[in-house]
Amino acid sequence: MKQLSNKRRDFMKTISLSLGALALAPDAFSSLSSQTQVWSPGGRQSASGGKKLGIALVGLGTYSRDQLGPSLLQTEHCYLAGIVTGTPEKAEVWSEKYGIPQKNIYNYHNFDEIAGNPDIDIVYVVLPVFMHKEFTIRAAKAGKHVICEKPMAMNSAECVEMIDACRNANRLLSIGYRLHFEPYNIEMMRLGQKKIMGNLTSVEAENGFKLLDPNVWRLKKNLAGGGALMDAGVYAIQGARYTTGMEPIAVTAKEEKTRPDIFSEVDETIRFKLEFPGGLIADCRTSFNMDLNKLRATAAGGWFEIAPAYSYSGQKGKTSGGPMNFKQVKQQALQMDDFARCVLTNEKSRVPGEEGLRDMRVIDAIYRSVKTGRRELVGK
Ligand code: NAD
Numbered sequence: 001m002k003q004l005s006n007k008r009r010d011f012m013k014t015i016s017l018s019l020g021a022l023a024l025a026p027d028a029f030s031s032l033s034s035q036t037q038v039w040s041p042g043g044r045q046s047a048s049g050g051k052k053l054g055i056a057l058v059g060l061g062t063y064s065r066d067q068l069g070p071s072l073l074q075t076e077h078c079y080l081a082g083i084v085t086g087t088p089e090k091a092e093v094w095s096e097k098y099g100i101p102q103k104n105i106y107n108y109h110n111f112d113e114i115a116g117n118p119d120i121d122i123v124y125v126v127l128p129v130f131m132h133k134e135f136t137i138r139a140a141k142a143g144k145h146v147i148c149e150k151p152m153a154m155n156s157a158e159c160v161e162m163i164d165a166c167r168n169a170n171r172l173l174s175i176g177y178r179l180h181f182e183p184y185n186i187e188m189m190r191l192g193q194k195k196i197m198g199n200l201t202s203v204e205a206e207n208g209f210k211l212l213d214p215n216v217w218r219l220k221k222n223l224a225g226g227g228a229l230m231d232a233g234v235y236a237i238q239g240a241r242y243t244t245g246m247e248p249i250a251v252t253a254k255e256e257k258t259r260p261d262i263f264s265e266v267d268e269t270i271r272f273k274l275e276f277p278g279g280l281i282a283d284c285r286t287s288f289n290m291d292l293n294k295l296r297a298t299a300a301g302g303w304f305e306i307a308p309a310y311s312y313s314g315q316k317g318k319t320s321g322g323p324m325n326f327k328q329v330k331q332q333a334l335q336m337d338d339f340a341r342c343v344l345t346n347e348k349s350r351v352p353g354e355e356g357l358r359d360m361r362v363i364d365a366i367y368r369s370v371k372t373g374r375r376e377l378v379g380k
Contacts (some may be wrong), residue, residue, distance in 0.1 A: 002228055002239060004134035005168040006129045017169075020053055022137065022236035027063075029268040031274065033178065034149055035119065035238060036075045037168075038211050039135075044079060044270055044354070045190050046076050046077055046182050047076060048070070049141065050077075050318040051165075051338050052075070052076075052078050052081075052340070053077060053078040053079075053121040053122055053338060053340045053344070054078070054079065054081025054082065054104075054120045054122070054163065054341060055071065055078050055079065055080055055081060055082075055120075055121070055123075055124055055147075055336065055340075056082030056083060056084055056104070056114065056120045056123050056124065056144075057082075057083055057084070057104070057124050057126055058082060058083075058084040058120070058123060058125050058126060058127060058135050058139075058146070059084070059085070059125065059126040059128075059131075059143075060085045060087070060090045060094060060126075060312075061125035061126065061127075061272060063126055063149070063226060064126045064321055067127060067312060067332050068086055068124065068336075069094070069098065071210075071330055071332035071336065072332040072333075072334040072336065072342050073098075074330055075336050075340070076337055077337045077340035077341060077344070078121075078122065078336050080100065081100070081104055081119045081120055081121075082100060082104035082105065082106065082114070082117070082119060082242050082244070083095075083100055083104070083105055083106070083115075083119045084106040084108065085105075085106075085107065085112060085121075086105065086106075086107055086108050086366040091105050092101055093108050095289055103117070103119075104117065104119055104120065111135070111138060111208025112138055112141070112142055113143075114139070114142050114144065115141075115142035115144075117145055118189055118224075118311045120144060120341065121144065121145060121340075121343060122144060122145045122146070122147060122339065123134070123135070123139035123142075123145070123146050123147075124146075124147040124148075124149075124176075124336075125142040125146065125147070125149060126176075126217075127138070127149070127153055127180050128217040128223045128224065129151055129223065129224050129230065130222060130223050130224070130225065130226045131151065131164070132148050132149065132154075132158075133153050133154070133158040133161060133162055134151050134154060135148075136148045136162045136165065137162060137165040139171075139270075140165045140166045140168075140169040140171045140173070141165070141169060143169065144171065145171045145172045145173070145197055146171060146172070146173050146174070147173075147174045147175070147180065147336070147339055147377040148162065148173065148174075148175055148353075148356070149175075149176040149355070150177060150234050150356065150359075151225065151230045151231070151234045151356070151359065151363065152353065152356030152357065152358065152359070153225070153356070153360060154225035154358055155360060155363075155364055156357055156360040156361045156363075156364050156379060157247045157273040158355035158360075159353065159356055160357065160361045161242075162234060162353055163353040163354065163357060165332060166353060170340055171222065172339070172348065172349060172352075173349075173352060173353040174339045174342070174349035174351055174352055174353070175351050175352070175353065175356040176322070176332075176335065176351075177238060177335070177355060177356075178312075178331035178332050178334075178335045178348050179235070179238065179239075179309075179310060179331065179343070179352040180242070180333045180335070180351050181329065181331050181334035182315060182329060182331045183305075183314035183315075183325060183327060183329060184306045184309070184317045184326055185239070185242070185295075185309065185315070187282075187304075187306075187317065187318075187324055188239070188242065188295055188297070188304065188309075188340045189242045189243065190245045190246060191210035191243075191297070191319070192243035192244055192297050192304075193242075193243075193244070193245035195299070195301075197256055197299035197300065197303070197304065197319075197320070198299045198300030198302075198332045199299060199300050200243075200244060200297055200298070201280070201298050201299060201300060202278055202280070202283070202297070202298045203240050203243055203244060203252055203274075203279075203280070203281070203282035203283070203295075203297045203298075204282070204283050204284070204294065204295070204296045204297075204298070205235075205236035205237070205240045205243075205282055205284045205285075205294070205295050205296075205309075206284075206285040206286065206292040206294050207232045207233060207235040207236045207239075207286055207290055207292055207293055207294075207309070207310050208228055208232050208233075208269070208285070208286050208287030208288065208290045208291060208292035208293075209287075209288070209290075209292075210288070210290065210291060211289070212262065212289075214261075214262050218231055218242050218266075219262065219263065219265060219266055219267055219288075220266070220334075221265040222265055224266060225271075226228070226266050226267055226363070226367060227263060227265075227267035227268060227288055228266075228267050228268060228269060228286045228287050228288040228289075229267050229268065229270050229272075229286050229363055229366060230266075230363060231288070231370065232271075232286050232287070232288070232292075233270060233284070233286030233363070233366075234296075234363065235309075235310040236284040236285070236286055236360060237284070237359050237362050237363070238273050239295040240282035240284060240295075241312070241358070241359070241362075244276055244280060244282070244297075246276045246277055246280070247276070247277075247278055247358060247378070248274035248282070248362055248378050249275055249276065249277055249378055250275040250365070250368050250375050250376060250377050251272055251273065251274055251275065251365045251369050251376055251378060252272065252273050252361060252369050252374070252375045252376070253270055253271065253272035253366040253369040253376075254270070254271050254272075254370065255267050255268070255269065255270050255271075255369075255370045256268065256269040256270075256271070257269070259289060261370075263288065263289075265366060267288075267370070268286070268287065269285070269286070269287040269289055269290065270285070270286055270290050270370065271283075271284070271285045271295070272284050272285075272286075272365065272366050272369070274362065275375075280295060285312060286369050289341045291308060293309055293310055293311060294306070294307040294308075294309055295307070295309040299306045300360075302319060302320035303317075303319065303320045303323060304317070304318070304319040304320070304324075305317065305318060307323070311330075312331060312332075313328055313330075314328070314338060315328070332338070335351075340352065351374075361378050361379045361380070362378050364379060365377065365379065
């Protein structure tokens, strides 16, 4: 095995002490119940005295404001170093709250100047979907590693461009799939992929919420790419894929619309079946007009489910053998710390761009099936 550099060895030692076994395990399944989390306050140095990587958030909307910003006060290996916003008033508030210097504040026009800023190692794209491709590619060209929010892009062709751009710039790309760092979801992966209760016989995955404000970008096709499927359904696709550990080969889908006044441009509710190699079916549903939040699998020797499955916290789970009992974690802090670790050790993320691309190929096939009314193969 290739010798680890001193820097990398020290870093691995530090992070394994601070994050526990979860983030470092060769697979994500190990030592959940013994997982410990040690938070350090926000700042530029890790608890061990090492340099934290600087993250710049692009887009200071709800998710950045309520989840990512606060999580970056709890991360051990990265911190909020910069912001990119089109709203000067937000820049002022964030600058004060997080101690961000003027030189680390950009807007969408001068963003490319970030190339010359050594404080910023990672750019995190938290914008409406139609801007994901542009800012991921601009960030990579500026020499920054990139995390891009879900859904990765407007379609799978854009995902390929983003992956290529990061590869050509020799930068790492990750998608904001926080649930790969959440113990109940990791347990679903373990039980399903390792066939702990035998071969899977069925999977159910559904995610949705009520979105009734007609003015949001999520309801505009040219800004969001699609509706419930793109925004919430991607979690159900993820859940089915990581519980089975397989890639769907075909889909059938049907759209239901009860409020065409609000959902005139994008999908309101879609029921879809994912067909996996060997014939296993995942029954899925997503909606902008219903609260749905479940992931369940049945196997030859039992069943297991989590509900709520996809929330920021409060996951609960049970199996035919009894309840699941795991610690609650700050998903986004673990997710960003893991990416910082990947950058520092030059290791591919557990949730790389390719993971976003796989979901987007499924989404593309679902939209095709909605249109044709037929079974559609998932593109390769
Ligand atoms: P939001 O509407 O709250 O914020 C969007 C931000 O983009 C705002 O700051 C807005 O000013 C800015 N923006 C720039 N140009 C815009 C334009 N032309 N139209 C509209 N807004 C524009 O959205 P959000 O909920 O923060 O979502 C942002 C991204 O984060 C999306 O990709 C979303 O899917 C993702 N997200 C992920 C999670 C998760 O759990 N991983 C949760 C919520 C959102």
